[in-house]
Amino acid sequence: MTPRVSVVVPAFNNADYIEQTxxxxxxxxxADFELLIADHSSTDDTAILIERYAADSRVRISRTPAGGGAQRNWNCVSQAATGEYLKLVCGDDLLYPAILERQVAELDRLDAGVAxxxxxxxxxxxxxxxxxxARGLNGMYGRIDGRLAVRSIVRSGTNPLGEPACVLFRRSALEAAGWWDGTNPFYIDAGTYARVLMHGDLAALHDSLAAFRVSAGQWSVRLALEQSSQAEAFHRLARELAPETVRVTDVWRGNVMARKAELQRRAAYAVLGKRMRPAVPAPEAS
Structure with missing residues (x-):
């Protein structure tokens, strides 16, 4: 029987956190979900740790050949999903227990015009x-026209919809959008959201239902220095997608906000310092 929801995890060198995820x-x-985990040829113990879950009937495990960056692994595992709804969770983030229940209920309550x-x-x-x-959404609440939601993303200079763990798609909308767009790697999530929102509206839930981990080895942390330049490229894309809604002044404002956000992000990483590292297990008693 086809599950209502597919949760997909594109893992890559996430040995410190993959089990928690x-x-x-x-x-x-x-309960009505499948979990697909695709290891992107990790060089640490990620693949070994994932195999511990192979006996669970809800879990399917695959391996994505090396190369192609995040876009290849995200697309491979998403395209293998069979559920009506799809959620992608990076291999170090966390879902809170009620997120699927709440988000499925929201999409079920609304018509298919919500993507x-x-x-x-x-x-x-x-x-x-x-x-x-409880970070994110920047004042967005309830049902929002997809193009207006894209305008809000651009004007923020960041990604107020959050990482993929925060989002539940209609799988058909993600497919219609051409799957994950890695043209600007830092904006693979927001860039994809913009394309999906050309096919339907957004439903914003203000409750905090997931956790985004800021860790030293995280892909987005390593890309922090490129944030503002990739943001500007994303803003140009958004205007091309919805020129009647995303104005030149919105792009200008978003570019300014993105440069500010980059400085804030770099300062935050410097302050966090050791807190970005995984916990070190206590030595066993002899």
Whole structure:
């Protein structure tokens, strides 16, 4: 029987956190889902740790050949999904237990003109401790026209819809948008959201239902220095997608905000320092 929801995890060198991520998916209060995990030829113990879940009937494990960057692994695992709804979770982020239940109920309540729903999320450090709560959405609430939602994203200079763990798509809308767009790697999520929102509206849920981990080895942290230049490229794309809604002044404002956000992000990473590293297990008693 086809599940209502597919949760997909494109893993790559996530040995420090992958078990916590998988456990958070399997602990959902909503039961009708499949979990697809694709290891992108990791060089650490990620693949070994994933195999521990092979006996769970909800889990399917695959391996994506090396190369092609995040876009290849995200698309491979998403295209293998069979559910009506799809959620992608990076291999170090966390779902809170009620997120699928809440987001499925929201999309079920609304008509098919709503392409995706997004929620707020907490930010956690390398040890899983929350340091910022209920971030995201920038005032968006309820049902929002897709093109107006894209304008809000551009004007923010960031990604107020959050990382993919915060989002649940209609799989058909993601497919219609051409799957994940890695043209600007830092904006693979927001760039894809913009394309999806050309096919339908957004439903914004203000409750914090997921956690985004800020860790030293994280892909987005390594790309922080490129944030503003990729933001500007994304803003140009958004204007091309919706020129009647995203104005030149919106692009200008977004570019200014993106440069400000880059400085804030770099300062935050410097302050977090050791908190971005995973916890070190205590030595066993002799």
């Amino acid at each position: 998988i456990d958070s998916v399997l602990a959902q209060t909503f 995706m729903t997004a929620c707020s999320r907490d930010l956690v450090d390398g040890q899983g401790r929350v340091f910022l709560r």
